[in-house]
Amino acid sequence: MTVRRGKKRANLRDVARAAEVSVATVSRVLNTPDVVQAETRRRVEAAMAELHFVRSAAARAINTGRSKILGALIPTLDNAIFASTIDAIESRLGDFGLSLVVATTGEDPEVEARKAQGLLDIGVEGLFLSGITHHDTLHALIEHTAVPAVVISYYDANYHLPTIGYDNREAGRIALAHLVGLGHRRIAVVHNPAEHNDRTRERLAGFESAPADVVLTRFESALTVAGGARAAAMALASGAPFDAFLCASDVQALGVLFELQRAGIAVPEAVSVMGLHDLPSAAVTAPRLSTVHLPAEEMGRRAAEAMADWVENEVPARPICLPTALKIRESTRRRGG
Amino acid sequence: MTVRRGKKRANLRDVARAAEVSVATVSRVLNTPDVVQAETRRRVEAAMAELHFVRSAAARAINTGRSKILGALIPTLDNAIFASTIDAIESRLGDFGLSLVVATTGEDPEVEARKAQGLLDIGVEGLFLSGITHHDTLHALIEHTAVPAVVISYYDANYHLPTIGYDNREAGRIALAHLVGLGHRRIAVVHNPAEHNDRTRERLAGFESAPADVVLTRFESALTVAGGARAAAMALASGAPFDAFLCASDVQALGVLFELQRAGIAVPEAVSVMGLHDLPSAAVTAPRLSTVHLPAEEMGRRAAEAMADWVENEVPARPICLPTALKIRESTRRRGG
DNA sequence: GACGCTCATGTAACCAGTTTCAACGCAGCC
DNA sequence: GGCTGCGTTGAAACTGGTTACATGAGCGTC
Structure with a gap:
């Protein structure tokens, strides 16, 4: 009890027959309409419309080599x-x-x-x-x-x-420089696994451009909002005091923001949070997220x-x-x- | 100064020639390998490998009608x-x-x-x-x-x-019922334009299942976090007191959450916020978002x-x-x- | 030894288009 | 009137696969 796939689709030959022209002419109407006479073209187009002709992409691709x-x-x-x-x-x-x-x-x-x-x-x-x-x-x-x-x-x-x-490294550098410029020295770096992710690796490298008196502590977690929250929780649980959270991605920064709020830590009064990407939602978080815009x-x-x-x-x-x-x-x- | 697109790709015939078999046999090696003798298959496979043969999807599609x-x-x-x-x-x-x-x-x-x-x-x-x-x-x-x-x-x-x-309407009903069950009567409904969006229309219809003493006030804005924030701002600016915000989508609920926080309005103490969808991030917002899970x-x-x-x-x-x-x-x- | 069977393989038609080349009609020109 | 040239159209080859049908070898059976 299979479904009959309609009456077989009309093809070029069918159209040609209906319009009483050759297949070449139909093909021309399709590809180079200007070379075929107005009246002929009209007939062909009428036939195509009537037969609900849809040209096969595959057949075309086979010739042109273009999919x-x-x-x-x-x-x-x-x-x-x-x-x-x-x-x-x-x-x-x-x-x-x-x-x-x-x-x-x-x-x-x-x-x-x-x-x-x-x-x-x-x-x-x-x-x-x-x-x-x-x-x-x-x-x-x-x-x-x-x-x-x-x-x-x-x-x-x-x-x-x-x-x-x-330049991911440069973006990382800019983000870090912003925090350092604001006087932050103890920075929690939140990032996703870098193993197969060179973008992350580069950003982390950019973070490493910190002056000697800046200490970076890394917290790794998944590249999700939940991952960011988890990383922030880990940082908080570590007991170490941080001036700022520097996130390799806005997605994680959102999670950090949430987790800090949950913990009752005021941003930016008690701690700064920096993102990297500038997602559309970064501009409407509370507080609105500072970040590096990636185009x-x-x-x-x-x-x-x-x-x-x-x-x-x-x-x-x-x-x-x-x-x-x-x-x-x-x-x-x-x-x- | 165009780039030469390599030496034309090998096709079935080329492989057949190289393996000294017919095109049919090569095709069989591709589609029904078990019917061709091991030794022959080996030869064909070797030839394919050597010529870096990649079968044309278009040619195949044209025959099977399957893209x-x-x-x-x-x-x-x-x-x-x-x-x-x-x-x-x-x-x-x-x-x-x-x-x-x-x-x-x-x-x-x-x-x-x-x-x-x-x-x-x-x-x-x-x-x-x-x-x-x-x-x-x-x-x-x-x-x-x-x-x-x-x-x-x-x-x-x-x-x-x-x-x-x-069932979007049912989901809307569930969300509303939850709020009503908690005693909320003055509800701000945040939703995206429903004109071409039947999912939204249905959810709104579900919201309308409210008892007579519940008053719903609608605020429409874009289906983005920023849109949700904007809608919340409008609701706040209206001066009307609301017990709860009911959002037709979690995305907008996030914006509402942010805007309320920005306005210094405590959630859920001062006002409840209800989402609809259960995005992954809904579970990690601060406060974590109540919502209706859509699978x-x-x-x-x-x-x-x-x-x-x-x-x-x-x-x-x-x-x-x-x-x-x-x-x-x-x-x-x-x-x- | 003839017959029938299966298994592996080849030949050629076929899918639905594009494209080359030839042919035809008709205008312009000498 | 014949030649050239342009514009329009058609016949047929071609793209790269799949597959129906044909062929023939090898083997078991009576």
Whole structure:
């Protein structure tokens, strides 16, 4: 008792027959309408409409070698961090008639390599990767398929793939400098596991630019609001006094904010909290979160444009370093101020 | 100065020639390896490896009529609400060897219809839709292409497409009942525009189940944390006294929480705040947010399974209503309690 | 030894488009 | 009137796979 999948879709030949023209003419109406006479075109279009003709993407792809689909490999969607970038990529690609398939990797390089293979199998023309830490298999895959690939969320002009992103280390430095400039010396650093995450690694490296009299204590937990809260709880439980919390990500900073409030510790009076990313919600927390703005949306747009140029015009993407910017809001204050 | 796209990829014929077998045999090695003799298979596999053969998805799709790609139309990715569902769909589809293309609509039915056409153009085999409010064009499209389509985030057994979701009205009722049960009578309802959003409309309808002595005052704003904060600010500015804030979405509830804290109004002592969704972060806010749990992740999983069954085995999806559950945490308290 | 069977493999048609090349009609020009 | 050239159209080859059908080898049976 299977379902009959409708009366077989009309194809080019059907349309050609109905319009009493050749398949070549129908194809022309589809691709280069201006070369076919108005009257003929009208007939063909009428036939297409009547038969509810939808051209097969596969058949077209087989000839042109163009699937018009790109793939993105990102750690997770369940997190505001990548959402706006992906949103921007997807929407900008749309302007070029390109689509995006998103695959999540859970920060596991093996899963990433496997999913990359899967994306290639469905015929993507290009790949967006997050960061530069990848499984050898994936590098090899990109190498011998010569598939266009751009790295986002990271900038390194010397990397073997074009990187379109920002300088995470510099962002880390800026965040730290802000706190140090406010007189904070005992800083709790809240960060997610850096093992497979070079963005985090770089930010932490930026934090290490602290003067000698600054002492940083690290608390590691998951890259979620709950993770941030947990890290703050650990810091509090350690009994050590902190002037400020420096978070490698706004997502965690939100958790820190919540946990401090729960503990009755006033921000920024008793302790400052610094984020890094500038998520949309960072501007409306209580207190509003000081952070370093990462141009997530612009990055997505630029990456999409570069990729479009690559697959459409064969001009390979070039590295782009977008500026970050310190956003001083309410969650940081001069020590003792 | 264009880039030479490598030496043309090897195809089936090339492999066949190299392995000294026919194309049919190579195809068999790919699809039904067990029917080809071990020694032959070995030769073919060696040839494939040497030539870095990657089978063309398009060519395969053209024959089987299967692209193995599904499409999802969602309002936005830039929002925790859909993220975990999409995440779940994507990951469950992966188990069936299916991929997901995500298209965002910005809640505009026209954009949705246009993007749906785009998805069909690239050959998706099925569509995930959010809610039941769609442009006529989209309905017509689904109608005459007979493309499998399931609706998520909504449940209505009588809708002409299978709905896999939850009862939004019931969830609204539960949220309201909780507040009313705590003795709250003057309730500020914070919600996003319902014009093109039936989920919101249903939740609001659920709120209307209030007893006669309960007075609801609506404040409408964007479906973002900032939107929630803005709505709360409006409520406060109105000067009217409220016992509780009832939010049609956790995202907005977060904003309400922040705004109340900013205004120095204690939650839940002075006013209760109720969410609806149970985002992961709802459990770690300060105070932790009382809400109605929506099974977003399970919904995604079930929708993916139903869709897989549909496109693989031609068994159409059937409506599924998943249970919601009241989550009483810290942001709600008995009036005057 | 002929017959029937299974198993492995090859041949060629087929899917739904695109594209090359040839042909045709008609205008402009010498 | 014949030549050139442009604009329009069609026939057929082609893309890279899958698959129905044909072939033939090897083996068991009577």
